[in-house]
Structures are given as C-alpha cells and as structure tokens.
Amino acid sequence: MIIQGGERLIGEIQIAGAKNAALPLFIASLLTDEPVHLHNVPALRDIDTVEKLLRIMGITVDRSGGDATIHAKTLGTIEAPYELVKTMRASILVMGPLLARAREAKVSLPGGCAIGTRPINLHLDGFQALGARITLEHGYIHARAKRLKGTTIDLPLPTVTGTENLMMAAALAEGTTVIENAAREPEVVEVGEFINQMGGEVSGLGTNTLVIKGVPGLHGTEYTIMPDRVEAATYMVAAGMTRGNLFLKGTQPQHLKAVIEKLHEAGMEIYEENGGLRCLLTGPIKSVDVKTLPFPGFPTDVQAQLMAMMCLANGLSVISETVFENRFMHVGELKRMGADIQVEGHSAIIRGRGELSGAPVMATDLRASASLVLAGLAASGTTEISRIYHLDRGYERMEEKLRAVGANIRRVKE
Numbered sequence: 001m002i003i004q005g006g007e008r009l010i011g012e013i014q015i016a017g018a019k020n021a022a023l024p025l026f027i028a029s030l031l032t033d034e035p036v037h038l039h040n041v042p043a044l045r046d047i048d049t050v051e052k053l054l055r056i057m058g059i060t061v062d063r064s065g066g067d068a069t070i071h072a073k074t075l076g077t078i079e080a081p082y083e084l085v086k087t088m089r090a091s092i093l094v095m096g097p098l099l100a101r102a103r104e105a106k107v108s109l110p111g112g113c114a115i116g117t118r119p120i121n122l123h124l125d126g127f128q129a130l131g132a133r134i135t136l137e138h139g140y141i142h143a144r145a146k147r148l149k150g151t152t153i154d155l156p157l158p159t160v161t162g163t164e165n166l167m168m169a170a171a172l173a174e175g176t177t178v179i180e181n182a183a184r185e186p187e188v189v190e191v192g193e194f195i196n197q198m199g200g201e202v203s204g205l206g207t208n209t210l211v212i213k214g215v216p217g218l219h220g221t222e223y224t225i226m227p228d229r230v231e232a233a234t235y236m237v238a239a240g241m242t243r244g245n246l247f248l249k250g251t252q253p254q255h256l257k258a259v260i261e262k263l264h265e266a267g268m269e270i271y272e273e274n275g276g277l278r279c280l281l282t283g284p285i286k287s288v289d290v291k292t293l294p295f296p297g298f299p300t301d302v303q304a305q306l307m308a309m310m311c312l313a314n315g316l317s318v319i320s321e322t323v324f325e326n327r328f329m330h331v332g333e334l335k336r337m338g339a340d341i342q343v344e345g346h347s348a349i350i351r352g353r354g355e356l357s358g359a360p361v362m363a364t365d366l367r368a369s370a371s372l373v374l375a376g377l378a379a380s381g382t383t384e385i386s387r388i389y390h391l392d393r394g395y396e397r398m399e400e401k402l403r404a405v406g407a408n409i410r411r412v413k414e
C-alpha cells in the first residue's frame with residue numbers, strides 16, 4: 001500500500017458487518033441440520049477462509065454480496081485441516097458444534113501467531129468438563145464424547161472464542177451448563193442471541209455468568225450481523241489523526257463506549273448523528289494513557305491504532321497491553337516513521353513528537369497493519385506498507401473507503 005500523507009479525511013464511511021461475529025455465526029450454523037441465512041456478512045479474507053473450512057466439512061455455503069446461506073444438512077468430515085487452521089486460528093471454533101452434533105472433532109492445533117502464543121487450553125479444559133475425551137495426535141486435537149453433560153465451568157480468563165466454543169457445545173448438551181467469568185464482548189452476546197433464535201436457551205448474555213440449558217435440537221434461522229466495532233474505532237482514530245471530519249454509518253455506539261471516552265480525552269469530538277457517529281478533531285491531539293481490558297474495557301484490538309495517534313500528540317502517553325503478551329509488533333515499524341516509543345514489559349511509553357514521517361514499513365498482524373495505514377495517512381511524505389494481506393483479513397476494501405473520503409492511498413503489486 002502506497003500512501004501520500006497529509007490529507008484530511010472528510011466524508012462518510014459505511015461500517016461493515018463484524019468479522020468477529022460473522023466467523024462464529026458461520027460456524028454456529030453447524031449446530032442445526034436446517035438452513036441458516038446470514039445478512040451483513042463482511043467481504044473479508046477470513047470469511048473466505050471459514051467458507052472454505054465449512055465446504056471441506058461437506059457443508060453447503062452460498063454467498064452473494066453480504067448474504068450467506070449455510071446448510072449443514074449432514075456433517076461430512078469432522079476435521080479442520082492444518083492448512084486452514086494455520087491461516088485462521090478462529091477455526092478452533094468448529095470444535096464446539098462438532099462435539100455437540102457429531103460427538104467427535106479433529107482440529108489441527110493452532111500454532112502461535114504474531115501477537116502471542118494464544119493457547120487454547122481453556123477451550124479444551126471446558127470440553128473435558130463437559131465430558132469430552134481429548135487427545136493430541138500428530139498435531140491434531142482429537143475430541144470425542146458419548147454425550148456432553150452440562151456442568152459448571154469456571155474460566156480463569158474471560159476468553160472470547162473460548163466462551164463462544166463452550167456455549168455452542170453446551171447448547172446441545174444434556175442438562176444445564178454455567179460458565180463463570182464468561183467473556184462479555186458484543187460478539188459473544190451475538191452468538192448467544194443467535195443460538196436462542198435457533199431454539200437454544202442461553203441466559204446471562206453480556207454478564208460474566210452464562211447459563212445454558214441444553215436442548216435436544218436447534219432449527220434454522222435468519223440473522224443480520226452487527227456492525228464491526230473495531231473497523232469503526234479504526235476510522236474514528238483516522239478522523240482524529242488527519243484532523244478530519246468523518247460520519248461513520250451504521251455503528252452501534254453502545255459497543256464503543258470505552259473507545260469514545262478515550263478519544264474524547266485525546267481531544268476528539270464524537271457524537272451520535274442519525275444512525276451513526278460523527279467524529280472530528282479541531283484542537284490539538286492530547287496524550288492519554290490507556291490499559292487494554294476485556295469488554296467493556298478499552299479493546300486490545302484498538303491498541304495499535306491509538307498508539308499511532310499518540311505519536312502525533314505532544315506529550316507522554318503510556319499504553320499497557322494486558323490481554324496479549326506480544327502485541328507491540330507495530331512499535332518497531334512506527335519508530336521507522338520517527339515515533340519515539342519505549343517498550344517496558346507490557347507497557348509502551350510514547351513520547352509524542354506531534355508528527356510522523358513517511359517510510360517503507362512492514363505489516364505483521366491485522367491491527368498492527370491498520371495502525372501503519374493510519375500513521376501513513378498522517379505522516380509527511382510517502383509511506384509504503386508491505387505484507388498488506390494482513391489488512392485484508394479484517395478490513396473490507398480499506399483503500400477504497402479511505403480514498404472516498406480524500407486519502408491519497410493506492411495498492412500496488414509488490
């Protein structure tokens with residue numbers, strides 16, 4: 001991606017459906033043998049990957065534009081292969097529905113990734129608590145269960161996909177399952193609401209305690225996916241960093257409270273306007289401190305983007321990443337653009353210099369690549385970002401959306 005910095009972003013951006021809701025909903029469709037219809041599906045590489053994964057498992061998937069019909073009439077193989085799992089860790093989410101419906105699942109053990117080792121021990125401990133037997137053979141996790149039986153699962157960490165995986169397994173288990181310290185992210189709530197619409201009985205959604213009453217079976221349904229709060233947050237930061245004025249269409253502000261609060265503190269004006277969010281900055285960017293936390297705290301998925309913004313402030317800001325152990329891969333790249341950042345353990349100390357200078361940089365993971373695009377939009381001169389495929393995993397047509405509001409940005413073949 002080649003960006004000439006310095007353009008103010010002014011105009012309107014349509015926010016797409018949420019990647020981290022669409023992925024689990026595609027997979028939750030395995031819980032029924034009836035067709036499921038999804039709307040507002042974002043056009044992302046990760047959605048292409050989950051579509052491939054379901055097809056390999058013998059499930060019919062028809063997608064046209066933002067609509068998808070998924071019909072898991074019968075489950076072909078019960079296996080999620082290595083070549084797909086290594087490109088998308090969320091593939092581990094098939095384990096819950098496969099155990100629930102086929103009593104068996106074989107999923108390649110996801111490797112590490114740029115932002116951390118990201119173990120799945122809490123998923124597996126939960127499945128064992130529900131009565132599954134788990135073995136690890138030749139890099140594959142093999143789970144089998146005669147019958148899943150409801151129980152109480154106490155999560156040491158509010159794992160997002162762990163909560164989703166266990167909720168899906170519990171939906172068809174015998175008896176009632178209680179998940180303590182469950183994740184409260186809006187995407188987790190969405191998976192629970194989807195299961196309820198299919199005839200499931202999940203209560204406590206949005207709180208740390210979920211109660212799932214197992215039912216004998218689930219039926220098909222139709223569902224519209226929520227807007228992507230991380231995409232929206234990314235463009236909110238873009239408005240601030242370019243001193244622009246953006247209207248973000250289709251956002252749900254209640255999912256963005258911690259981000260809006262923090263950006264207000266940094267000097268932005270953000271307010272609701274007919275069905276979306278108006279975001280602008282007219283004064284100076286102020287240095288703020290932030291600590292990433294599970295929802296409803298400040299999301300780790302917006303940490304890299306805020307760091308790019310803090311490079312433009314004039315002062316000291318401390319950003320602490322409490323969720324992942326290695327989510328500062330963007331620091332080295334931002335320093336190539338003139339940023340003054342020191343990493344001390346789980347915290348990064350940013351000495352804002354009020355400006356950034358364009359440079360060739362490399363994307364390392366999805367949200368780090370977004371922060372480099374934001375930095376390029378605000379930097380003086382040209383920024384060239386390589387390995388931009390990371391961006392396409394989670395942002396729909398980013399350069400088109402940015403060009404439409406005045407950015408000088410284009411994608412070229414490397």
Ligand code: EPZ
Pocket residue numbers: 019020023090116117118119120121122123124157158159160161162300301323324325366367394
């Ligand atoms: C989900 O990942 C999201 N992905 C991530 O978004 C997001 O950053 C993350 O939640 C935190 O909000 C999807 O929803 C597909 P976790 P997930 O399990 O579920 C540790 C993006 O940019 N942990 O909540 O994998 C783990 O190591 C992606 O869209 C265990 O130790 O995150 C991490 O430190 C990146 N054992 C912490 O918990 C486990 O069994 C939170 O992980 C599971 C997790």
